[in-house]
Amino acid sequence: AAISSSATHTAAAGQAVPLLRCFVDGAWVETGRSFDNINPVNGRIVSRVCEADRQTVDAAIQAARRASRGEWGRQSAALRAAALRRIADGIEQRFDDFVAAEVADTGRPVHQARSLDVARGIANFRSFADLIATAGSEMFEGTAADGSKVLNYVARKPLGVVGVISPWNLPLLLLTWKVAPALAMGNCVVAKPSEETPSSATLLAEVIEAAGLPAGAFNLVHGFGPDSAGQFLSTSPHIDAITFTGESRTGSTIMKAAAEGVKEVSFELGGKNAAVVFADADFDAAVAGVLRSSFTNSGQVCLCSERVYVERPIFERFVAALAAGCEQLRVDYPDAPGVDMGPLVSHTHRDKVLSYYALAREEGATVVCGGGVPSFGDERDQGAYVQPTIITGLSDNARCMREEIFGPVCHVSPFDTEDEAVARVNDSAYGLAGCVWTTNLSRAHRVAAQFETGIVWVNTWFTRDLRTPFGGAKLSGLGREGGRYSLDFYSEISNICIKV
Numbered sequence: 001a002a003i004s005s006s007a008t009h010t011a012a013a014g015q016a017v018p019l020l021r022c023f024v025d026g027a028w029v030e031t032g033r034s035f036d037n038i039n040p041v042n043g044r045i046v047s048r049v050c051e052a053d054r055q056t057v058d059a060a061i062q063a064a065r066r067a068s069r070g071e072w073g074r075q076s077a078a079l080r081a082a083a084l085r086r087i088a089d090g091i092e093q094r095f096d097d098f099v100a101a102e103v104a105d106t107g108r109p110v111h112q113a114r115s116l117d118v119a120r121g122i123a124n125f126r127s128f129a130d131l132i133a134t135a136g137s138e139m140f141e142g143t144a145a146d147g148s149k150v151l152n153y154v155a156r157k158p159l160g161v162v163g164v165i166s167p168w169n170l171p172l173l174l175l176t177w178k179v180a181p182a183l184a185m186g187n188c189v190v191a192k193p194s195e196e197t198p199s200s201a202t203l204l205a206e207v208i209e210a211a212g213l214p215a216g217a218f219n220l221v222h223g224f225g226p227d228s229a230g231q232f233l234s235t236s237p238h239i240d241a242i243t244f245t246g247e248s249r250t251g252s253t254i255m256k257a258a259a260e261g262v263k264e265v266s267f268e269l270g271g272k273n274a275a276v277v278f279a280d281a282d283f284d285a286a287v288a289g290v291l292r293s294s295f296t297n298s299g300q301v302c303l304c305s306e307r308v309y310v311e312r313p314i315f316e317r318f319v320a321a322l323a324a325g326c327e328q329l330r331v332d333y334p335d336a337p338g339v340d341m342g343p344l345v346s347h348t349h350r351d352k353v354l355s356y357y358a359l360a361r362e363e364g365a366t367v368v369c370g371g372g373v374p375s376f377g378d379e380r381d382q383g384a385y386v387q388p389t390i391i392t393g394l395s396d397n398a399r400c401m402r403e404e405i406f407g408p409v410c411h412v413s414p415f416d417t418e419d420e421a422v423a424r425v426n427d428s429a430y431g432l433a434g435c436v437w438t439t440n441l442s443r444a445h446r447v448a449a450q451f452e453t454g455i456v457w458v459n460t461w462f463t464r465d466l467r468t469p470f471g472g473a474k475l476s477g478l479g480r481e482g483g484r485y486s487l488d489f490y491s492e493i494s495n496i497c498i499k500v
């Protein structure tokens with residue numbers, strides 16, 4: 001990817017690779033330590049990345065504080081909306097650079113990086129620019145004890161300095177999903193992207209720099225979680241809020257740190273999402289939909305269905321059709337014609353997913369298809385590829401049915417009644433998303449209303465309207481973001497009462 005802000009690093013093998021730097025107070029900063037960024041297609045080094053130490057993170061937070069007390073914190077909504085639109089336009093102008101960055105870091109299909117990841121990076125900035133350009137506020141008329149008129153109006157001010165910590169699975173989509181509303185509401189940001197996916201975050205900093213935001217309005221610190229930039233940021237007493245997307249146990253750790261200073265937190269966490277297919281569903285649509293919701297992005301989407309419940313009369317036929325579709329999935333290079341699935345994000349994550357493939361067998365599962373590693377006979381054998389997999393036969397208490405695997409695998413179980421299906425869907429520590437496939441309108445509304453999840457899709461999956469509340473219940477998250485829900489989280493809201 002054409003990362004213009006990068007320096008050059010000479011790797012151990014003598015080859016020169018880009019050195020991705022941090023962006024602090026409007027300047028590109030190298031730090032004393034760096035780490036490899038690996039391409040999971042073939043295991044090769046894509047770049048070296050500067051790891052932010054505590055001093056660099058603190059400098060970024062201080063720069064953000066200065067900017068929040070300076071020009072950016074006082075910007076009008078119209079000027080902030082214009083700035084967000086410049087950022088969106090900047091991403092659009094460098095569309096191919098962002099696609100190359102996402103593909104280099106994750107190995108995802110190019111067509112997905114184009115149609116989902118980078119497209120949503122642009123849409124996230126534009127939707128929040130539109131929102132703040134048109135958002136009004138509430139006013140309540142009342143009467144004072146002496147009978148005179150009283151006006152109450154709601155005022156929104158920036159929180160100040162917001163820490164954004166994002167995951168590797170949809171790198172640009174999820175980073176911008178938080179950075180856009182944080183900036184939209186006049187906050188200043190210190191962002192820490194995943195160590196697995198630094199490239200598109202670095203490009204975003206370049207675009208924000210070019211968009212002319214004041215120094216310190218947006219800062220980027222690369223690094224890891226524990227004992228690294230993520231921990232330094234989330235435990236700093238000098239931030240006003242943390243918005244985090246990642247594993248539930250990481251969220252719990254960050255929440256403990258935030259408790260010390262009673263910091264505002266917004267969490268998008270793990271999931272163990274279910275899809276329920278009724279016998280009256282459009283069969284072909286349900287098969288295609290469950291293939292998408294199980295295997296998109298190699299199953300590395302928090303909204304993916306790892307549990308599929310199928311009404312018994314169509315269970316055997318559905319498993320056979322799903323397996324046929326799974327066998328036809330093209331697992332290949334990111335730019336291969338018709339590619340459906342790339343590798344997992346890293347060898348470490350592949351080991352985790354393969355450990356669950358082994359566990360499923362130990363727990364007595366039948367592996368209907370997949371269950372291992374594809375053999376290519378070329379450099380991809382040094383990548384992090386696994387086979388898309390379908391399993392059946394496990395009880396709901398099996399670990400593979402309760403723990404998030406976050407890979408291209410789903411378990412399919414039969415059910416007999418609607419109440420049974422709802423009870424089994426809700427029998428989970430997670431509550432992020434659910435899917436219902438039925439042509440019965442009353443059943444669709446009735447069942448969707450009973451899911452203990454933040455999101456339910458009926459006869460579709462991952463269809464997104466950015467004005468709607470997005471987030472999870474139980475271990476899947478805290479709070480909702482999207483539309484005005486983001487305005488509320490990223491603002492300090494006050495009520496002003498005027499005796500007229």
Ligand SMILES: NC(=O)c1ccc[n+]([C@@H]2O[C@H](COP(=O)([O-])OP(=O)(O)OC[C@H]3O[C@@H](n4cnc5c(N)ncnc54)[C@H](O)[C@@H]3O)[C@@H](O)[C@H]2O)c1
Pocket residue numbers: 165166167168169170174192193194195223224225226229230231234245246247248250251253254267268269270271301302404406432472476477
């Ligand atoms: N609910 C959602 O919208 C959503 C979206 C995407 C991913 N996720 C979840 O994210 C997980 C996959 O992403 P991941 O592997 O990057 O998650 P992760 O929790 O390992 O890491 C997420 C981010 O947190 C940082 N981090 C890790 N430990 C930290 C600590 N102690 N303090 C501060 N920061 C720390 C990491 O460096 C990374 O930037 C899955 O569980 C998935 O379900 C949820």
Ligand SMILES: N/C(=C\C=C\C=O)C(=O)O
Pocket residue numbers: 169170174177268300301302303464470
């Ligand atoms: N937050 C969003 C998607 C999350 C995907 C999880 O992997 C979104 O679509 O806004």
